[in-house]
Amino acid sequence: MSIAGTWKALSDPTRRDIIELLKSGKMSAGDISAHFNSSNATISHHLSILKQADLIHDEKDGKYIYYDLNTSVIDEMIGWFTSLSKGEENE
Amino acid sequence: MSIAGTWKALSDPTRRDIIELLKSGKMSAGDISAHFNSSNATISHHLSILKQADLIHDEKDGKYIYYDLNTSVIDEMIGWFTSLSKGEENE
DNA sequence: ATATTATTTAGACAGATATCTAAATGTCAT
DNA sequence: ATGACATTTAGATATCTGTCTAAATAATAT
Secondary structure (H helix, E strand, C coil): CCHHHHHHHHCCHHHHHHHHHHHHCCEEHHHHHHCCCCCHHHHHHHHHHHHHCCCEEEEEECCEEEEEECHHHHHHHHHHHHHHCCCCCCC | CCHHHHHHHHCCHHHHHHHHHHCCCCEEHHHHHCCCCCCHHHHHHHHHHHHHCCCEEEEEECCEEEEEECHHHHHHHHHHHHHHCCCCCCC
C-alpha cells in the first residue's frame, strides 16, 4: 500500500486511537471495540482500513482475531517528517 | 490548533505536496498554485487549511502573500510517531 | 479614477467517508 | 446438529471534503 493510504488511514481519530491502544500489545477485535462507543461493525471497518494500510496485522486464533501494530510502516512515516527539516525528496 | 487538525490537514495529497514544495523556502500563493492543475481558489483553500493547522505561516508583502513552513508543529507530529515504538502517552 | 494583477471568499455540487442495522460467516461447546 | 459467541460484510444514509466558477477584496500602476 502507498504512503497515501497510510495517511488516509491515520486521518481518522478513531483509527489513531486504535493504533495507540495497540501500543500496549496485541488485542482481539472485541476487546478493541469495547474501548469505543461505536458498533462492532464500525470498528471492524476501521480495522480493515488500518490493515489495508499495513499499519496493523491480524492473526486468527479460534473464535478470536488478534490485531497488532506493524512498526515498519510507522518508521516510513517518521522518515517523511524528518526529511521535512532536511530538504530530502519524498513519494 | 489540535493535533487532530494537523492530521486532517496532512491527509490530503495536494496539501502534502504543498508542504514539500515549501521545504525549499517561502513562496507566494500564485507560485505555489502554478505547481498544480487545480484552480487558484482550490489551492487557496488548501493553504487556509494548512494555516489553520499551523503547519504554514503567511506574510503579506504588497500584492503578494508568502507562505512558509512552521517546523515546530512538524516536530510535534514526529513525537507522535516516535512514541509509538516507545509506549508513551498521547493526545 | 480606472484597469490590472494577486489572492481570498461564497455558493454549489459530486464523490468520499463514518456510521448504523441487519444479515452472513466462522468457531466452539453441548 | 443446534445454539451461542466473535467478527465481518452488505446496504443505506447523513455528513464531510475537494473542486469548480463567479464575485469580492486588496494593492499597484497608469
